[in-house]
Amino acid sequence: MKKKINIKTLAAELNLSVATISKAFKDSHEISKATKERVLAMASTLNYTPNPYASSLRKRKSNTIAVILPEVADNFFSLAINGIQAVAEKKGYHVLIYLSHEKFDIEKTIVDDCNSGRVDGVLISITKETKTAEHIQKLQDENIPVVFFDREFEGFKTARVVTNDYECGYLAAKHLIEKGCKKPAFFSISSSLPICIKRADGFKAGLIESGLYSHKKDPIVYFTDFNQEETFNQIKKLVTGKDRPDGVVASVEKLAVILYLVCHEKNIKIPEEIKVIAFSTVDTAPIFNPSLSTITQSAFEIGKAASEILFKGIEKKNYDITNEYVVIPSTFFERKSSQQTSASKEKKIK
Amino acid sequence: MKKKINIKTLAAELNLSVATISKAFKDSHEISKATKERVLAMASTLNYTPNPYASSLRKRKSNTIAVILPEVADNFFSLAINGIQAVAEKKGYHVLIYLSHEKFDIEKTIVDDCNSGRVDGVLISITKETKTAEHIQKLQDENIPVVFFDREFEGFKTARVVTNDYECGYLAAKHLIEKGCKKPAFFSISSSLPICIKRADGFKAGLIESGLYSHKKDPIVYFTDFNQEETFNQIKKLVTGKDRPDGVVASVEKLAVILYLVCHEKNIKIPEEIKVIAFSTVDTAPIFNPSLSTITQSAFEIGKAASEILFKGIEKKNYDITNEYVVIPSTFFERKSSQQTSASKEKKIK
DNA sequence: TTTATTTACGAAACCGTTTTCGGCATTGTT
DNA sequence: AACAATGCCGAAAACGGTTTCGTAAATAAA
Structure with a gap:
């Protein structure tokens, strides 16, 4: 069991402080070019990968979104996932997939869990059973952007991407x-x-x-x-x-x-x-x-559009996406x- | 912007220490029944949800697995995801989905990222381009269990679930x-x-x-x-x-x-x-x-079997899954x- | 009554980053 | 020569939990 290497061991190895290493990684102007190169080189030889959870904890940012689906048996959701993934990948985000199996209880459990800081935003297609949006309201209350795609909940103010x-x-x-x-x-x-x-x-x-x-x-x-x-x-x-x-x-x-x-x-x-x-x-x-x-339905486009709106909400913190309403016509x-x-x-x- | 409530505010509210709260949540025997109930009650009224990243950081455990697929256009992978999700859900795990788009470079990037402690295990179906398993070897080196499903890499010692x-x-x-x-x-x-x-x-x-x-x-x-x-x-x-x-x-x-x-x-x-x-x-x-x-192919079963093996590897830390080889016959x-x-x-x- | 044990809890270290703030050189300005 | 500005870096405090260890009180054993 070899010792897990972290930023501290890197620092020790290079006779630098952890602060310097951290800054070097984000290409900060405070760090000299020479030092940055040393850090990068050592990181690669030591096979160092920063711990995402430490980072997320400190930055209060997970770089992760959740996709909540009723099921993925249908081809529609497969295509939608592709669309979502396409933009998430470009943004450097990770995507968690949840299946509600058309059960409201499961959906609620999942949504509540999303309220923990685990994700920066959620895309959701509601179940057949969903008759209330209180659980989703709680997400909004915590400033976690939500966008409905395909299956929306009517009479609730959020971003939506649907078809005609x-x-x-x-x-x-x-x-x-x-x-x-x-x-x-x-x-x-x-x-x-x-x-x-x-x-x-x-x-x-x-x-x-x-x-x-x-x-x-x-x-x-x-x-x-x-x-x-x-x-x-x-x-x-x-x-x-x-x-x-x-x-x-x-x-x-x-x-x-x-x-x-x-x-x-x-x-x-x-x-x-x-x-x-x-x-x-x-x-x-x-x-x-x-x-x-x-x-x-243009499933891929619906997924893509939905996640693009979501990322607008995530990146521009005081931008209200809840009025976004996109209709992507079917053919x-x-x-x-x-x-x-x-x-x-x-x-x-x- | 209301203040985010954490374990500390909970503790203050109840005149207890954070340690007690934490233990109460995992139903520790060290905590009296009365206190546990008080904690649970307050947690529910305050809408407290523990921060998963803080927890993961300290426990060195993410309760998350990664699924790396070439694409999800095919119905096979939809079904496989269902199978995987079914057991992950039961185990209380979260599942990250990654798409390699049949590109080795992307696959490598994803796999390398999985080596950061982000996930406790990975399920992978390799790309058409994949001609080496070095990146996957690195996962094994870090004691992260890997299981191939459907598309395996031959001549590499890992758990595999395939069809005949x-x-x-x-x-x-x-x-x-x-x-x-x-x-x-x-x-x-x-x-x-x-x-x-x-x-x-x-x-x-x-x-x-x-x-x-x-x-x-x-x-x-x-x-x-x-x-x-x-x-x-x-x-x-x-x-x-x-x-x-x-x-x-x-x-x-x-x-x-x-x-x-x-x-x-x-x-x-x-x-x-x-x-x-x-x-x-x-x-x-x-x-x-x-x-x-x-x-x-029994896609659902393949996904299910693969993740069951993976969880064996995750849960029993010194259990070697690399010899597991399951063949699920097609009909x-x-x-x-x-x-x-x-x-x-x-x-x-x- | 004294001693051992159990019960219930708290203090503090720790997980691995990020970020603020401060400081020492070195360079530029008058 | 005196001072300001800049470049480069480190110390330390977070982030929000978990876990170890210690301890006071209550109970059991002697």
């Missing part, structure tokens, strides 16, 4: 209707998540505008449990039952995939019998059977799953 | 041949990454065993640049040229996806004209057009993309 969910929901509805759908449905995973509400509201607005909205039959279908099999059966029932939808907008990728599986099993033709559009960042959509029309990729078919064409002509 | 690459490559080759392929090819992304070499070697062994291996025409095709378009053209050329393969094993998901795109564009029928098997963890493989046969999902077709059947019969 309402417009996309609207666009999806109009598109399906234009392609001949009479009874489109919206598959949602939450009745409280703003991201889902907005998409659903936009969708509903499209229906209303086209005179296809009926209060008796809510076009929004909720899939709130996490069990894949359960969801599969639920969709199967819906899609094979009477009054089944002839078009579906899936609020998340997973629901579209399960819908595809059901249709394959039940031999229901997409898009002839049912048209599908999904909110999704999956890059394999073009090779689905049939290729899947997607509303694709619609029209593919076969929502194509007009001869069957629907005829109906339209009739 | 050779066997899978062999199996894939045999499967294609059995289904009627006469000229199968293997799409690789690296000629040095053990993971690719092993898969390719297994593949080659399958060919040799079936008498289909020819030295004149190496069945291993390399795609070493990162440009999607470039790769697309390369594959297009290969697949439309003369002497094109009638079967492909893709060493990574991305190559299979691009191959699909090429085939769709060029109207080449899968599996009739070319059969495809991919090493992939993508969960949408069943709904590809056609559904994709995959050799699926083969046979789907339509590698199905025997009437065309190939006839050939076989002839």
